Amino acid sequence: MRGHLSRLTALAVPVYAELLSGVIASVIGTLWVAGLGGAAVAAVTLAGTVENLLLGLVLVVASGTSVRLSHALGAEDRTDAARTTRAAWWLCAAGSLALAVPGFLLRDRLASTFLDGEAADLAAGYFTVAFPAFALFVGQRVVDELFKGAGDTRTPMRIALLSNVLLLALDPLLILGAGPLPALGVPGAALALTASRAIAFAVTLRLRGRQRDRLRTESPGTAGGVRAAAVRIVRAGAPFGLDFTARMAVGTAQLALVAGFGVAAVAGYGVGYRVLLVVTMAFYALRQAAAIEAARLSGAGETGALLTLHRATGRLAALLGAVAAVLSAALAAPLSALFTDDRAVTAQSVGFLRMAALYLLPYALVVALGGVHQAAGVGRPLVLSVLLGLGAQLATSAALSGPLGVSGVWLGPAVGAALQLALLWVLAVRRAQRAWAATPTPTPAPAVALVAAPAPAADAEARALRPVT
Numbered sequence: 252m253r254g255h256l257s258r259l260t261a262l263a264v265p266v267y268a269e270l271l272s273g274v275i276a277s278v279i280g281t282l283w284v285a286g287l288g289g290a291a292v293a294a295v296t297l298a299g300t301v302e303n304l305l306l307g308l309v310l311v312v313a314s315g316t317s318v319r320l321s322h323a324l325g326a327e328d329r330t331d332a333a334r335t336t337r338a339a340w341w342l343c344a345a346g347s348l349a350l351a352v353p354g355f356l357l358r359d360r361l362a363s364t365f366l367d368g369e370a371a372d373l374a375a376g377y378f379t380v381a382f383p384a385f386a387l388f389v390g391q392r393v394v395d396e397l398f399k400g401a402g403d404t405r406t407p408m409r410i411a412l413l414s415n416v417l418l419l420a421l422d423p424l425l426i427l428g429a430g431p432l433p434a435l436g437v438p439g440a441a442l443a444l445t446a447s448r449a450i451a452f453a454v455t456l457r458l459r460g461r462q463r464d465r466l467r468t469e470s471p472g473t474a475g476g477v478r479a480a481a482v483r484i485v486r487a488g489a490p491f492g493l494d495f496t497a498r499m500a501v502g503t504a505q506l507a508l509v510a511g512f513g514v515a516a517v518a519g520y521g522v523g524y525r526v527l528l529v530v531t532m533a534f535y536a537l538r539q540a541a542a543i544e545a546a547r548l549s550g551a552g553e554t555g556a557l558l559t560l561h562r563a564t565g566r567l568a569a570l571l572g573a574v575a576a577v578l579s580a581a582l583a584a585p586l587s588a589l590f591t592d593d594r595a596v597t598a599q600s601v602g603f604l605r606m607a608a609l610y611l612l613p614y615a616l617v618v619a620l621g622g623v624h625q626a627a628g629v630g631r632p633l634v635l636s637v638l639l640g641l642g643a644q645l646a647t648s649a650a651l652s653g654p655l656g657v658s659g660v661w662l663g664p665a666v667g668a669a670l671q672l673a674l675l676w677v678l679a680v681r682r683a684q685r686a687w688a689a690t691p692t693p694t695p696a697p698a699v700a701l702v703a704a705p706a707p708a709a710d711a712e713a714r715a716l717r718p719v720t
Contacts, residue, residue: 255544255556255563262540263533263567265408266399270532272408276415278525283422284440291437294373297365298381298441302388305350307496312342313392315488317539318546318626319480320400322487325550331480336397338480343393347386355382373437380441387448394455399543406458414451421446490625490634491542501641501667505660508648512657519599522590523583526600527607530575534618537567541622549627561623565616572615580608599657606661613668617675624675632678640671 277299284295316339323331354361358378362371391414395407421443428434435442509520541564548556583604587597617637624633644667651659 255560256567258544259537259540259560259563259567262399262402262404262543263536265404266539267533267536269404269408269411270536271529272411272415274525274528274532276418279419280422280440280443283426284437286427287436290368290370291373293366293370294362294377294437295440297362297370297374298377301354301361301378302381303499304496305354305385307492307499308350309346309389309392309492310495311485311488311492312339312346312389313396313488314491314542315484315486316342316393317396317400318487318542319484320397321402321543321546321626322550324401325547326552328550334476334480335400335484338477338484339393339397341477342481342484343386343389347389350389351382351385354378354385358382376438377441380438380445384441384445384448387445387452391448391452391455394452394459397459399539400546402543402547404540404543406455410451410455410458413454414447417447417450418443487626490631493634494621494637497638497641501645504645505648505663508652508660509657511652512660515593515595516599516657518591518593518596519587519601520603522587522596522600523603523607525590526586526604527579527611530571530578530611531614531618533571533575534568534615537564537571537615537619538622541619542626545623545626554627557623557627561620564619564623568615568619569612571619572612575615576608576611579604579611602658603661606658606665609662610665610668613672614664617668617671620675633675636671636674636678639674640667643667643670 281292281295284291316335319335320332320339323329323335355378359371359375362374362378365371366374391410395410398404398406422440423429424432425435425439425443425446426437427439506517506520509516541560544560545557548554548560583601584597587600587604590600591597617640621633621637644663646663647666648660648663651662653659655662
């Protein structure tokens with residue numbers, strides 16, 4: 252148990268720093284754009300929303316890559332590891348073209364669908380720069396997951412810090428102008444993001460080359476089977492992408508319900524949501540760490556160890572969720588005051604954060620334990636529990652918004668998270684725990700076995716095609 256706790260912590264802390272740095276850079280970048288007026292803020296907000304929606308598709312490849320690579324390395328199958336790496340880059344190229352080209356060609360229509368007038372023109376200008384450079388975003392996510400699949404979460408953290416520091420420096424220079432640099436406004440924000448990503452990606456590729464040499468995952472005859480490896484990546488990553496996309500869709504619908512209670516409610520929700528990002532990013536960091544570790548154990552055939560990993564993940568998630576709930580309830584007022592001095596907005600933010608304390612604990616457990624189940628091949632019941640829970644969340648928010656007002660909307664996530672946790676236990680946890688408990692952890696092979704003759708090609712192919720169990 253202690254071994255799992257220490258390894259989960261070592262993997263999760265860098266991931267949390269990586270995610271948090273992105274949130275901070277995004278908030279500061281929005282402040283620079285805010286000086287250009289409401290139309291500019293609306294344009295950048297739409298651009299961020301579109302990227303988040305596309306992220307659900309990108310996560311299928313990215314998350315599937317880390318899970319499959321960790322599984323292959325756990326099995327000490329260099330052939331499968333090499334095929335997974337090649338398939339990940341193939342999917343990266345195909346996905347970038349499939350998303351960037353239509354996005355660029357339809358940029359004006361996309362902008363005018365959600366905005367009009369000056370805001371639509373500014374959004375189209377942002378897309379003109381952002382969509383051709385979308386491959387940088389996809390490529391960075393994929394190569395980050397290649398590092399994580401090999402158990403290295405510190406390098407992606409350092410690259411994220413580099414990228415976000417560059418973004419913080421370039422944003423004011425390109426948005427507002429300085430010296431010989433003209434003020435480019437909203438397109439300048441897109442250029443700053445593109446430049447920071449390009450530099451960070453170049454550094455990442457150089458570091459990746461060193462990691463590949465160290466791991467020596469390349470082996471003869473790895474050109475074949477890449478298509479099968481790509482299919483396995485998509486299958487492993489699909490639950491992660493579907494989970495994210497479903498949460499984004501319900502979040503958008505939740506915002507529409509809040510909008511019915513006025514501008515102050517929407518603004519308060521926005522403030523509270525940003526505060527919660529600081530703690531919920533910890534849940535997702537733990538989820539990534541648990542998924543990497545679960546995939547490694549599955550690949551190594553140590554299925555019995557998944558039970559102790561599950562318990563260790565649950566304990567850490569419960570601790571994080573409980574601390575987050577206490578902080579959300581106790582510090583709601585002072586934290587909200589940091590963002591605004593509008594009393595109406597502050598009141599709405601405080602109400603949201605105090606209600607959120609009811610859902611943070613079950614939410615932390617669902618998110619973190621989901622990493623174990625998805626990486627261990629129990630993703631379908633998890634996705635079903637998430638979809639049903641999110642549906643209940645939206646229905647509860649809508650039903651209670653009448654008698655309880657906006658407070659009824661805030662209660663919806665608590666009901667949805669509790670239902671997700673209950674369904675996860677019924678559909679996945681009990682069944683998986685029985686299976687893991689019945690599977691003994693194999694005794695490590697003697698050292699001499701590590702230098703035995705290579706397995707025949709047919710045996711290597713069989714191990715490469717072995718599903719995550």
